[in-house]
Amino acid sequence: xxxxxxxxxxxxxxxxxxxxxxxxxxxxxxxxxxxxxxxxxxxxxxxxxxxxxxxxxxxxxxxxxxxxxxxxxxxxxxxxxxxxxxxxxxxxxxxxxxxxxxxxxxxxxxxxxxxxxxxxxxxxxxxxxxxxxxxxxxxxxxxxxxxxxxxxxxxxxxxxxxxxxxxxxxxxxxxxxxxxxxxxxxxxxxxxxxxxxxxxxxxxxxxxxxxxxxxxxxxxxxxxxxxxxxxxxxxxxxxxxxxxxxxxxxxxxxxxxxxxxxxxxxxxxxxxxxxxxxxxxxxxxxxxxxxxxxxxxxxxxxxxxxxxxxxxxxxxxxxxxxxxxxxxxxxxxxxxxxxxxxxxxxxxxxxxxxxxxxxxxxxxxxxxxxxxxxxxxxxxxxxxxxxxxxxxxxxxxxxxxxxxxxxxxxxxxxxxxxxxxxxxxxxxxxxxxxxxxxxxx
Amino acid sequence: xxxxxxxxxxxxxxxxxxxxxxxxxxxxxxxxxxxxxxxxxxxxxxxxxxxxxxxxxxxxxxxxxxxxxxxxxxxxxxxxxxxxxxxxxxxxxxxxxxxxxxxxxxxxxxxxxxxxxxxxxxxxxxxxxxxxxxxxxxxxxxxxxxxxxxxxxx
Numbered sequence: 151x152x153x154x155x156x157x158x159x160x161x162x163x164x165x166x167x168x169x170x171x172x173x174x175x176x177x178x179x180x181x182x183x184x185x186x187x188x189x190x191x192x193x194x195x196x197x198x199x200x201x202x203x204x205x206x207x208x209x210x211x212x213x214x215x216x217x218x219x220x221x222x223x224x225x226x227x228x229x230x231x232x233x234x235x236x237x238x239x240x241x242x243x244x245x246x247x248x249x250x251x252x253x254x255x256x257x258x259x260x261x262x263x264x265x266x267x268x269x270x271x272x273x274x275x276x277x278x279x280x281x282x283x284x285x286x287x288x289x290x291x292x293x294x295x296x297x298x299x300x301x302x303x304x305x306x307x308x309x310x311x312x313x314x315x316x317x318x319x320x321x322x323x324x325x326x327x328x329x330x331x332x333x334x335x336x337x338x339x340x341x342x343x344x345x346x347x348x349x350x351x352x353x354x355x356x357x358x359x360x361x362x363x364x365x366x367x368x369x370x371x372x373x374x375x376x377x378x379x380x381x382x383x384x385x386x387x388x389x390x391x392x393x394x395x396x397x398x399x400x401x402x403x404x405x406x407x408x409x410x411x412x413x414x415x416x417x418x419x420x421x422x423x424x425x426x427x428x429x430x431x432x433x434x435x436x437x438x439x440x441x442x443x444x445x446x447x448x449x450x451x452x453x454x455x456x457x458x459x460x461x462x463x464x465x466x467x468x469x470x471x472x473x474x475x476x477x478x479x480x481x482x483x484x485x486x487x488x489x490x491x492x493x494x495x496x497x498x499x500x501x502x503x504x505x506x507x508x509x510x511x512x513x514x515x516x517x518x519x520x521x522x523x524x525x526x527x528x529x530x531x532x533x534x535x536x537x538x539x540x541x542x543x544x545x546x547x548x549x550x551x552x553x554x555x556x557x558x559x560x561x562x563x564x565x566x567x568x569x570x571x572x573x574x575x576x577x578x579x580x581x582x583x584x585x586x587x588x589x590x591x
Numbered sequence: 592x593x594x595x596x597x598x599x600x601x602x603x604x605x606x607x608x609x610x611x612x613x614x615x616x617x618x619x620x621x622x623x624x625x626x627x628x629x630x631x632x633x634x635x636x637x638x639x640x641x642x643x644x645x646x647x648x649x650x651x652x653x654x655x656x657x658x659x660x661x662x663x664x665x666x667x668x669x670x671x672x673x674x675x676x677x678x679x680x681x682x683x684x685x686x687x688x689x690x691x692x693x694x695x696x697x698x699x700x701x702x703x704x705x706x707x708x709x710x711x712x713x714x715x716x717x718x719x720x721x722x723x724x725x726x727x728x729x730x731x732x733x734x735x736x737x738x739x740x741x742x743x744x745x
Contacts, residue, residue, distance in 0.1 A: 162703025163726030166743055420677035423738045428671055433736055531725040531745065591727070 163528065164418055165492055165591065168535040173589040176539040180546045180581045184574050187550050188567060195559035197392035203375060203383025211382045220274070224283075227275030237508035238336075243329045246510055250327040251501030253336075254320055259490045260498065261361060262483060265368040269375070272365035278340055279355050279362075282347045296351030305398030305472075308346070308354075309363030310406055312339070314445070316360050317410035321417065322437035363403055367479055370394045371548075388552055394476035401471035404478045405452060408580065409445030411482070411489050415587040416444065448580070452478065455576035463561035463569030473560060474573060477553035481577060484545020485584045488538035492527055499523040538588055546581040550574060660686040660719065665739045667693040667732065678741045683725055687742055689718045691730075698733035701742075707733075 205211065213219055234252050241247045264271045273279065286293040315335075325331045339360075346354040355362050369375075375390045377383045385393070394400070416422040417440060426436050453471045460466040467473075499521070506519030514520060527534060557570035661681045666673045681687055691699055697710040701720050708718045710732065722728055722744030730739045 162705075163722075163724070163728055166725055166727060166745060420738060420741045424672060424677055427737055525724060528724045528726060 165534055165538070165588075166531045167591045168538055168585070168588045170589060172535055172539050173585045176543045176585050177582045179543050181578060183543075183547050184550050184578055187547075187554055188570070188574060191551065191554050193558055193563065193566070195555055197389045197555045197559075199389065199393035200375070200378045202389045202393075203377050203381075203385040205377075206374070206382045206384055214382055223274045224280040227277045228280055230275070231277040233505075233508065237505075238329060238333060241329070241508050242510040244510065245327075246504055246507070247329065248501050248504035248508060249329060249332055251497055251504060253332060254327075255494060255497045255501050257361065258316070258320065259486075259494045261365050262368050262486055262490075263494075265365040266372050266483070268369075269372050270362070270366040270369040272359075272361045273355070276355060276359065276362060278343050278347075278359070279352065282344060282352060282355075286352075293347075293352045296347070296354070297349050300350040300353055300357060303398055304357060305400065306357055306363050306403055307399035308358035309360055310399045310402035312342075312358055312360035313364060313403060313406045314410075315339075317406060318438065318441060321410060321414055322434060322441055324434055364407070367394065367400075367403065368483060370476065371479055371483060388548060388555070391476050391479060391548075391552055392555065394479070396469070396472050396475075398472060400475040401452060401456070402449065404475045404482060405449035406445055407482045408478065408485065409448035410441060411486055412448070412583065412587060413441050413444035415489060415584075415591060416440070419587075419591050421590060451576050451579060455572035458572040459557070459561075459569045462572065463557075463565035465561060465565075465569075470560075474553055474556055477549050477556060477573070478577070478580075480545040480548035480552065481542075481580055481584075482545070484541045484543075484548075485580075487541040487545075488584070488588060491537060491541075492534055495527050496523060496525060535588075539585065542581055542584050542588070546577060549577050553577065658686075660688040662688045662690060663730075663740055663742070665689060665691040665730070667691070667695070667697075667735075667737065667739065669694065670735065670737070672737055672739050674740045676740070678727075678743055680743050680745065681722060683722050683744045686719055686721050689720075689730060689740075691716050691718065691739065693732065695735065697735055699739075700731050700733055702729040702731065704728060 206214070234249065237247055237249050237252075241249065261272060283293050319326055319331070319335050323331055323335075343355060343359055346358055350357075356366070357363075370391045370393065371387050372390060373384055373387060375383055375385050375393055417426075417437070422440075426440060427433070429436050452475075456471040456474050457466065457468075459474070460470045500523050502516075502518045503521050503523065506516040507513045508515070553570055553573045557573070558566045561569040661679065663674065663679050679687070689699070689701075691710060692713070692715045693710045694712055695710075696712050699708040699710050699716060699718055700706070701718070703726065704720050704723065706718060706720045708716055710716050720728075722742060725744055728742045728744065730742065731737060732739065
C-alpha cells in the first residue's frame, strides 16, 4: 500500500471496493474464457518466442542501437538521479519532499507502463549500471568481465531477493516514507549492486537489480523485443512473452510480485488490518509475517500446480515452475494495474508537482510547482472499478493463453490438455482471489 | 511513518488550534483539547465513559443524527479497537462525525482529508470531516498506529 505508506507521505484516500456484480461478472468471464481456451485453442505450439518478430524500420533500429543514443539515455538516467538526490540528501524530511513519491509511485509503479510501452527501460537508464560502466572505462576494464563467473544456477534469484527487500520496504518497514530509511535502503542496494558487478561483471545487474528484473520481465509483455539474431523487432505481446529467458528464480520473482501486491490489498482493508493490529507483536513483525504469508501462498500454490502439471502430463520436472512462470506475468501486470491505477495517476501528478521544489525552498525549477492535480479519476469510481476488473480479467486471459501454448509445447500431445488443468486452476484462483480482494478492499 | 507525519501533525495541529481559536474568538479554555466541532456534552461524556469501561456492551450502529451527519463511535482500549462496523458507508459531501474515546493519549488522523486531532486519554474527542471525493478514508491513530475505522464515501 503505497496507498497507506503515502497516505502519510503523499496521498491518502484509497479506491472504493469494486461492486459485487462487477466482481462476480469478472470471475465468471475469467472462468468461461479459461475453459473456452482449453477446449478451442490450438493444439500445436504457435509462439516462437525469440525467433519471431518483424524487424523495426532501419531508421528506428539504427537510432535505438546508436552509441550516442545509448549514452543520451544513460545521461538522462544520471541527471534524473542526481536531481532526485538533491531532495534525498538536502531536502527537508517533510511530506512535501518528493522522494517517497518518486520511489514508490514514479519508479516502482511507473516502471510497469513504461516497460509495457517501451521495453526494458530501466536497463537503459539505470544509473548504477552507468556508474559501473564509467568506472570500468576509467580503469580500462571490460564491464562484462568480472573476477568470477556468475553460475547459471543463480539465475534471477538475487533479483527475487532484491524485490522482496523492496516490497518489504514499501509495505512493512517502519518510517518507510522518511528520508533516513530511504537513504539507508538505497545505499544498501547501491553497495550490493556495485560490489556484485565488480565481482561478476555487469551481468550482475541483469540478475540482481530488482528494478531491472521487474522492468525486464514486464517488457516481455510489450510489443518490442530483440530477435535471436540481434535484430530489434516488433512482436505480438504474447509471442514476446514467450521469449522470456527461463532462468532459475523466475517463479520466485513472479511470486514476490503477485504475493506482495495481494498482501498490500489485504493489509489496506479493515478485515485484515484490524485483527492483525490486535496481535501482541509489533507491526514490523506482523507485517513481515503477513507479507511472507501472502508471497508464500502464491509460491506454494504455483509451484504445486506446475509440478502437478508435469505429473499429470507424464513429464514431471523440477524446472517446470520456471518454465511456466512467464505465463503468470500478465496476471501480475493486470492486478498491479488494477491495484495502482489511481495511485499512479493521482500521486504521480502530485509527485511531479513536488519535484519542482526538491529542496523545499519554494522554488519552481520544473515549472510544475503550481500545477493543480487533476483528480477527475477519483470522481469516477465506476470507471475505475470497470478498468480494474477489465485489467484483471484481461491479464487472466493472456495468462491462460500463454500457459496453454507452453503446455502444448512441453507436454506430449495427448496429455497437454490434462497437464494444463492445474495451472488453469491456480490462475483462476489468483484471478478470483484478486477480484475478491478488490471487492473486500 | 510516524516521524514525518508527526512533524506534519504538529504543523497541522498548530493550524487547527489557530483556526479553532479564531473561530471561537480566541477563546480556548486551558486544559481543553482544541476541537474543531462541538465537543460532547456531559451526558454524552458519561455515556462514552460507560462504553469505555464496558466494551462488551453492544454499541449502537452508525446513525444519522438530526443535522445529517453520520456519527461513528469508536473506543480504543488496551490497543484494541471497537466500532459498530469496521467500514462505514457514507455519501460524498455529507459530514461524518467521529466520536473517539481512547485509553491513552494519541493523535487522531483521517487520511486523505488532512484532519487531525489530539486524543486525550479517557476523554471523548469529536472530529468531523466531509469526504471530498469518492474513496475509502482510513481513520487512524498516529502513535499507536491503529486503524480505527474506514469511511467509504460514494
